[in-house]
Amino acid sequence: MIETHELTRHFKDVQAVRGINLTVAPGELVALLGPNGAGKSTTLRMLTTLIPPTSGTAKVAGHDVVRAQREVRYRIGYIGQGNGAAHSQRGRDELISQGRAYGMKVTEARRRAAELIESLDLGAVADRTVSTLSGGQRRRLDIAMGLIHAPELLFLDEPSTGLDPQNRANLQQHIVELRERYGTTIVLTTHYLDEADAMAERVIVIDHGRIIADDTPARLKDEHVGDRIILGFAHESDAAAVASRVPHKFHRSGTELTISVPGAPRLVTGLLDDLRAWGLPPAEVEVRRATLDDVFLQLTGRSLREGGAARSAGDTEDTEPALVEV
Template identity: 55%
Template sequence: MIHTCGLTRSFRAGVETIEAVRGLDLDIEAGSVVAFLGPNGAGKTTSLRMLTTLLPPTSGTAEVAGHDVLTDPSEVRHRIGYLGQGNSAGSNFRVGDELITQGRAYGLSRAESRTRAERLLTALQLEGLTKRTVGTLSGGQRRRLDIAMALVHEPELLFLDEPTTGLDPHSRVGIWEHVLRLQREFGTTIVFTTHYLEEADRWARRVMVVDHGRVIADDSPENLKADLAGDRIILGTAGRSDAERAAELARALPTVQEVIADGTQVRIRTPHGDTQLPVLLRNLEAVGVRAVTARLTRPTLDDVFLSLTGRTLRESAGATAHPGA
């Protein structure tokens, strides 16, 4: 569905040249749900704008839905839907009219546009709002309308750029439930950008971690957390000697990635904490060492980003974004 090779985009900032996207190589299969996760300025939006033909690459190639973004952009546009960070629908127009106009722009008949509009409004829980002016909708309703406009021509591929930014948590969950229900129904490929860790973790089947214009990790959320961050086991013991003995036993366990003894506490990192913790507790009991406390914590995608870059995603988000956000 998407194939890129060495895709790069540079911007001029005074006398400086900034590479917003650096040598992006992608292979995304049909039906995938893929998240680009990274801080503001990482290159997520620039990548999507190149893949949707809105921004030409400086170098490299990109093929989307079987067509080259540079030599065949009109064919690409007819096969994709795109939801940018702004609102797509005009504030002074009626909801139903906006959707019908969008369908007509993609070559659908008025009757077919109306049929699809009604179906999408029902699916996105906007039924009954057909004659409402867009400007009177709530933030969540307006974002759902934007999604309907991106889907009215039934695209093979849907690009969503920060689709829930500015919405409250309840509205954000609602947006994703609607989008993925439609994805299951039509088999649409979805590529989205986000800096919300929980969205990438919960909704994506594949996460590409982006930093300074490069993809620095690419896997399922579960594999990224297990392989790059790992579960954390924190043991509290009665004394330093017990902690040192516990650390020694922990290091002997298979797949343990890191063991740190700090006073009476031992911190252990492993991809399989749920199976390793009971084994470790039994081994401690066998040698007469008692764990006063034992706690298992699961990693987050922020832990993955920290493992890869030495900083958290939230820390990175505070930095000033360059033109290739």
């Protein structure tokens, strides 16, 4: 569905994308993950014909993004970071115009608009001016706009940025359903780690305009980080004593001992038994599953969260540590 070869884009002296080789098969749901400025959106803009590459090639839905722009445009849907529907228009009007832009007859566009309004739960607001809609409603309308022509390939650029957790979950559900029902190939960019983790079967980590990892979330986490058990002790000497006895990889920092071991949630009870038997019970225990942020940290030495990603106040945590009081 997508095939790029050394896809590159420079803006004046900034190398936004530096030689991306990417293959996406039909039916895949792929997340491009990376901090702001990593080159995700620039990559997406090249794949959607918005900007031409500086060098390299890209074939999208069977056609070259430079030589056959219109062929590509007919076959893809695009939901950008902004609102697809103009604020001065009514939602239904915009949906019908959008359908006609893809060459649909008015009656056909009207029928399809009604269908999408129904399935995206926009019935109550479709005939209101877009500027009066809430953020979540506008985003659902944007999704409907991108789907009007039932594209075989759908691009979403930061689809849930600015939405509250409830609307994000709702949006993610719509995207997953869409794929289950129509087999649409979906490529989305995100800097929400939990979103990439929850939705995508394949995560492509991009940093400084290059792909630095490409795998399922589970394998990325196993391979690059693994699970950890974090033990807190009352005294540094206890931590050191335990460190000398555990048969796993560890890292000690003062009274805190971090043990890296696959299958940590299953092993933790046994470990606690051992610690009691040794007379070195910990004051605190935390089991931490690897997150994609850990993967990113491991790969780049930087945290994605510090990478300038704007996070709203209502944001949920990406890690849900299992705290066990002993």
